[in-house]
Amino acid sequence: MNDVFLNGQFLPADQAQVSVFDRGFLLGDGVYEVIPVYAGRCFRLAGHLERLQTSLDGVRMKNPYSDHDWQTMIEQLVDRNGGGDQSVYLQVTRGVAPRDHVFPTGVKPTAFAMSNPLQPVPEKYKKQGVAVITMPDIRWQNCNIKAITLLPNSLLKQQAQDQGALEALLIRDGFLTEGAASNAYAVIEGTIYTAPKDEKVLPGITRELILELAEEAGIPVIEKAVNEAQLKQADELWISSSTKEVLPVTLLDGEPVGSGSPGPIWQQIDVLYQQYKQRGTS
Numbered sequence: 001m002n003d004v005f006l007n008g009q010f011l012p013a014d015q016a017q018v019s020v021f022d023r024g025f026l027l028g029d030g031v032y033e034v035i036p037v038y039a040g041r042c043f044r045l046a047g048h049l050e051r052l053q054t055s056l057d058g059v060r061m062k063n064p065y066s067d068h069d070w071q072t073m074i075e076q077l078v079d080r081n082g083g084g085d086q087s088v089y090l091q092v093t094r095g096v097a098p099r100d101h102v103f104p105t106g107v108k109p110t111a112f113a114m115s116n117p118l119q120p121v122p123e124k125y126k127k128q129g130v131a132v133i134t135m136p137d138i139r140w141q142n143c144n145i146k147a148i149t150l151l152p153n154s155l156l157k158q159q160a161q162d163q164g165a166l167e168a169l170l171i172r173d174g175f176l177t178e179g180a181a182s183n184a185y186a187v188i189e190g191t192i193y194t195a196p197k198d199e200k201v202l203p204g205i206t207r208e209l210i211l212e213l214a215e216e217a218g219i220p221v222i223e224k225a226v227n228e229a230q231l232k233q234a235d236e237l238w239i240s241s242s243t244k245e246v247l248p249v250t251l252l253d254g255e256p257v258g259s260g261s262p263g264p265i266w267q268q269i270d271v272l273y274q275q276y277k278q279r280g281t282s
């Protein structure tokens with residue numbers, strides 16, 4: 001049984017308990033992060049902690065810990081659970097209070113973290129690419145906040161799975177925003193297009209790295225959402241997340257994307273991504 005972290009303590013997962021009055025449980029009132037760990041080292045931790053702060057600010061919650069305290073806790077948790085490659089999940093909710101939509105005062109936030117073995121990305125996803133479907137973006141207006149209220153995302157992802165696809169690509173007002181649990185990219189005539197960082201998308205930490213790697217490699221990037229017609233005609237499509245890295249999409253609503261195989265620019269970025277991981281750069 002793995003150890004988890006709850007409100008300042010490490011304890012076996014089956015002994016960690018949260019009140020039924022926790023606002024995370026009753027109202028979905030909380031935010032979260034998912035951080036990959038390679039060879040015992042957190043990947044791009046500073047970016048995740050910065051985004052956690054932005055999410056907390058966005059829902060008017062105080063950060064219970066300093067970045068240094070978060071880092072120390074996460075490193076201890078990873079260590080306790082055997083190091084290696086892990087995925088750390090952390091969540092902060094507004095805390096325990098009588099149910100009321102209005103924020104309670106003087107309540108301590110609930111801070112929780114767990115770590116689990118990071119599932120390796122299946123080789124076939126990279127060899128063949130993955131299938132996606134397009135769906136209307138039914139989420140709220142603050143998708144830049146990594147909120148625990150994931151019912152729309154969950155419904156969308158389930159619909160993708162029901163249709164034999166890995167992800168749902170979301171369309172808002174005729175434009176591609178992102179995936180239900182990933183950022184999305186279209187390559188058109190050698191240029192990478194991805195939606196800009198605004199309230200319509202989560203500012204992915206993997207996205208940030210991909211854009212850095214593209215810039216270093218001299219591949220042009222335009223942070224602009226593509227419309228549905230451009231999406232259908234793109235030479236390459238990709239999705240990215242901390243747990244899936246960067247994956248080529250080769251089937252869009254049952255139709256082949258570009259040549260129908262993972263494209264050359266994806267291959268170039270994937271090599272650079274894997275090299276960056278190997279270097280153990282944080």
Ligand code: PDD
Nearest residue numbers: 034180181182183202204205206241242
């Ligand atoms: N989700 N967009 C959405 C809606 C996401 O849920 C995620 C990741 C991303 C990619 O962000 P990052 O590169 O920082 O992982 C984009 C995580 C993995 C999850 O909810 O499990």
